[in-house]
Amino acid sequence: MNRQFHRCFASTSTMFLWALFLVALTASYLSFQSFVDSGSRYFSASWGGIQWEKQVRNSAQIHRSGGMLVLVTGSAGFVGTHVALALKKRGDGVVGLDNFNNYYDPSLKMARKALLNSHGIFVVEGDINDAKLLAKLFDTVAFTHVMHLAAQAGVRYAMENPHSYVHSNIAGLVTLLEACKSANPQPSIVWASSSSVYGLNEKVPFSESDRTDQPASLYAATKKAGEEITHTYNHIYGLSITGLRFFTVYGPWGRPDMAYFSFTRNILQGKPITVYRGKNHVDLARDFTYIDDVVKGCLGSLDTSGKSTGSGGKKRGPAPYRVFNLGNTSPVTVPKLVNILERHLKMKAKKKIIEMPGNGDVPFTHANISAAQKAFGYRPTTDLQTGLKKFVRWYLQYYGYHHGKRVN
């Protein structure tokens, strides 16, 4: 009996040891797996780490009393670069965020990034759909404001790649708003809507109270959706929201997909340019707005945005919800734009004039800016002639093209 008892005891303790061994093995496998998971996320992401955090904090340093801490999304873009520089110059803390997508030549975005770096602005490489990255950014810096300019821009490209508009202008916007709503303190948000929301509206000039429920392109529809989505976050979570309807912004470091930019390139290279005409041979017209005027409008909006009222994801009181036109109030026809470029470039354009296809473009835009004027003294001061002169000077310096030949 004694022997049997011993044998039984021995086998129970062996089983117990085996069970213990198996539990330990499973536990170490699971912890190894989670290490691999977090490690691969960490190593595959282009953000994170002590050095990265240091760069973010340095970039966010404020150099004026009462300065803001601003996260600028789309900072390697045209408007984002100019706004980030202007904020930094006046002493605000600025951190940029951009995914450097290839909608147009990414090397131009990299050059803008280098320009920002040289002014002490760090541009985080990442997507506004990356909720973990956004949470990390808000953990690292208590942003007081978000200047949201990241988007899929361009009216015609929406027929080619519709999903990129949903990805950045809808899904990305919601991810960003979720991060802002949960941040403590909640930042105030100023973001870029577009004059395209006026769509088929024919009442001129376009006022903020005019109807915007007839978009002519998917781009316009996503911007309009953005206005409704931001309203919801203002209403439920107390986020301070200002939406800016930009009217055809142009200038140095501009966007290669826009007409004034591609016309310049083609004229210099001796290639033809396509000039669209509306129905009944009516010329298309745009309320071209110079970048420095738009930047002043962005800074004015940030300065007067008022505070978000929520915390811990809960609204504590009503917060501002505003929408402003940022235009120039003097539309210019496209043939006139071509004339000005010809004069500045001292070259004749080879024009191909064709009727505008149904690709989402609208025949004209014209802003009423009295609301922005009243709220923060917005007053554009650069006419198209002067603004294009500055653009052409930059273009020739940057690309080094002279009469179609590359000289450097």
Ligand SMILES: NC(=O)c1ccc[n+]([C@@H]2O[C@H](COP(=O)([O-])OP(=O)(O)OC[C@H]3O[C@@H](n4cnc5c(N)ncnc54)[C@H](O)[C@@H]3O)[C@@H](O)[C@H]2O)c1
């Ligand atoms: N330039 C204009 O005439 C004009 C007119 C009306 C509205 N807007 C709006 O103003 C804003 C800025 O326009 P822009 O002319 O500077 O365009 P842009 O394309 O030069 O800048 C947008 C930047 O956002 C980045 N981006 C896009 N999707 C992103 C994402 N998911 N995550 C992170 N970064 C992303 C791009 O890489 C780009 O650098 C946009 O919202 C645009 O829709 C511009």
